[in-house]
Amino acid sequence: MSNDLPVSVWATAQASPTTQRKNRYTRESIAHPAKMLPDVVRYAIAHYTEPDDLVLDPMCGIGTTLVEAVHLGRRAAGIEYEPHWVTVANNNLALATEHGVEHDAHVIHGDARQLTTLLPPDLRGQVSLVVTSPPYGPSTHGRVAVAPGEGIQKYFHQYGSTLDRGNLANIGHHRLLAGFTRILAAAAEFMRPGGHIAITVRPWREHAELIDLPSQILTCGRNAGLIPVERCVALLARVAEHDFVARGSFFQRDFLRKQREAGLPLHLIAHEDVLVFRTPLRPAHEAATEVRAA
Template identity: 75%
Template sequence: MTYPHRHPTADHVEKKGIPVHEHTSTGHRTPPASHRRITVTPPEQQPPAVSVWATAQTSPATQRKDRYSPDSTAHPAKMLPAVAAHAIAHYTQPGDLVLDPMCGIGTTLVEALHLGRRAIGVEYEPHWVTVTQTNLDLAHHTNATTIAGRVVHGDARQLSTLLPADLHGQVALVVTSPPYGPSTHGQVSTGTAGVHKHHHRYGNTLDRGNLANIGHHRLLAGFTRILTHTAVFLRPGGHVAVTLRPWREHAELIDLPSHILTCGRQAGLIPTERCVALLARIAENDLVARGSFFQRDFIRKQRNNGLPLHLIAHEDVLIFTKPTTSKATAEKGTPQLQFRDSVHAPLAAA
């Protein structure tokens, strides 16, 4: 059994500013580093070096209140702000650059700005690019920060053509999450016709350019390509945090985390930690699940049919590191950390 430890950030590298084009949150050119106002996270607020992240002590709605626009609610698979914030505070320092190549509503970018980090993201769907820009503007308004934040419209599989070359080797942390099967959250409305689920699908389901709309194997190939591109922008020793979870297909569990581990190795990254980000609140003697109406309904029906399923109460967080030497790159196929067996099975909450 190996316990993960706090990783020091890589040696200081020159922090180049993010070029300002369309979709910038400031509307003007980024001021010199000496003039930027950085919100430093006090030491007592730094997250502890643990493998189980207590990221659901407050509800998702509470975490997003006054920090995200109402339009953000419609996204079918939003990352918990506390998950992004924990990773950013743990693996970066104020002023570092954080990247999310599939940023959705911009959760990673917004939390990075609130923690005094620079942020850049890419999003495939134009509507969510607009929502992300609104959320970045809101972060600047509420936090009075002048730190640069930017969202770019495009396909993350073409990342090297979307972001400027002067950002190569400058990113301290990548935080992202691939689409995972049909297990999106969605919204619920009720009426005389009964319960209706909406906003539970990724964009146009006929758009084959969207990773969420292609088969499992093509999804893995596309995500490997994205990780390969992000490695170019990572600085030596930089980290990639991928949040994801297994899903059920015809009652069979699809072990997406294990597949993504392989994707990371194929992209030249070294797996260094496997953590869990709780989706349930830690109570005195138990976990209090925060499952959606449809998740609970699905579990209830499966139990009535004799299948003893439980609500999944956590997301896996896979941490990869960019090698600092060419020798380490050559050895990337060898795991650098023995993952704990207890983390491979989903935590459950009744």
């Protein structure tokens, strides 16, 4: 990852994830295996947009980006591949309406790789901010339960059917990156000049090897024609008076304990990267016209 990008730290875990979602998300939202933290989304929207701006999430899951956008007075649109999560996202928007939040937000069912045919043409050039996250495939943690005689059982850890090869989470790492690049390039067609794209992403370990997904996503953005402008550290740990209070999942802590027992001195991941890109300040066809005129 480039070292010349400005870096900032977002204190986005002062409250627990459960507290951040309280009263804004339905109980069925809990089941999603890779939910974005509302405070991370909220900070990005507040920082990079103005009221009535349009915010887009091409892989919106339970609709976190959309819900936080409408609570901040923005318009929102989202695309989601899994029909179940489309329903959940719509239910969360309905909950916002019940709480008195009038909004212009829509969830579209479809594959974000077909974004240019899914979004209405009149939205081209209208999007001020994209907030999204790539799927993590088998690295998601989910939740656990302990049953007598059966040990620890894992649940809520999959996006959908693992047999669905149309799902980006199931097609392998390199095809995932290619698909995500395609999504970013398509999203850029709907953005206003100078609009921002904020991508939340964290590394994971596979057989104790660190997979540097943030650096790979940075390359995806560049290949999609986007301009990197900032690398942010969104904390997953609470900032206390003299230290950080980690909020690691059961699986993170269990993995850490086993690796330390094996002699590998690992630590809990206490942040996720937010990679911020922008689109060119002028549409490409205008820049080309100016060059020809010169």
